[in-house]
Amino acid sequence: MTTNISPTSIVVEVLRDDNYDDWSACMKSYMLAHDLWDLIEPADHQEGNSKAWIKKNAAALHAIQVSCSPHILSTIRSIIRPKDAWDTLANSQQQQSQGSGPVSNEMNGPLQALYRYAYKGDWDATKDYLSRYPEAIRATIEPYGETALHVAACAGNLKVVEELVNLMSEEDLEIKDYEGNTALSSAATAGITKMAKCLVSKNQNLVTFVNELKRSPLDEACLSNSKDMALYLYSVTPFTFLCQDNGIHGSNFLQCAIGAQMLDIAFDFLHRYPNMTTTMDDADKWNALFALSKMPEIFPSGNRLGLWQQWIYSCIPIEPIATGGDHFRIYMPDQNLSGSENITLQVSSKLHGFAINLLTFLGEQEHTHTYDIS
16 A cells, blocks of 8 residues: 655645745654654765665655655756755755845746735845845746736735835836736725825826726726725826727726716716717727616616605715816706696705705715815
């Protein structure tokens, strides 16, 4: 019967490029407990030919092999003596600690350590890694082609993002992952506005980047239902960008904003550029009107509300969004009402006004965040 040795029964984690000290300590303890350490540090420097010695040699070598990650195993696969394998791994670790050799971009290579540090928000470990491999700050990491900045932004690690931005050039911030996203798009998805401000303050051009799906960071913020992020990015995204290329970017943004029910932002943009109401996007050939037609629930007529619910709904005061001083009001008197209907309307109007005053007195206020979008 063949006995399968699991690496978890030997070491806590298989050997990578960032955990040699822990790995070697666990491996030595295992070797000592199983009477295999003399294969690594033989007392008399004599090799045996007995069947028992050959079996111990194979056991020690196998324990080392199954405790290595695949890309490290490839460096010792042809070695037949456990001591030679041990020494090879120790020498390789020493070279890495001295910062020699280029950083690897393999799936399980050294860049995976940087990925973990950035993802966990461990800035001290990230800084130490980059001090040894400075070029890794702009390297793309498999399998998604992200930089450490992408990873930290997507994970919401503000401290790491701020520190990395300080070390990177404007061009570094424009690096895209395999889906065409910059780090700002990752930050927009995470919904941390302070992170986005940090990135935009270093490179304003980031707000006009679009990914392979033709979505901008502003679109990503709407799709992630991050209202504060969307308000901020709307305030810094140039309207010239939203209107260029026949308005396809503006159409995409409007549909994303309507889908997220950020109707105040959509209304402000349409007040400035009314033609965007019917401007088609580039992919599905839809526009803002189509998006609204798919959401009847956002209109009073599309909701199945009772009589009192409808009346209370109509009494809730809604402050119009500021649009640079351009206010407008539409009044269309109905000339077909009879006298009794007009009296009924006047009474209803008085009750409506009373309800609004009551709601105001009770403190029914809408909390909003204000950004300069002029």
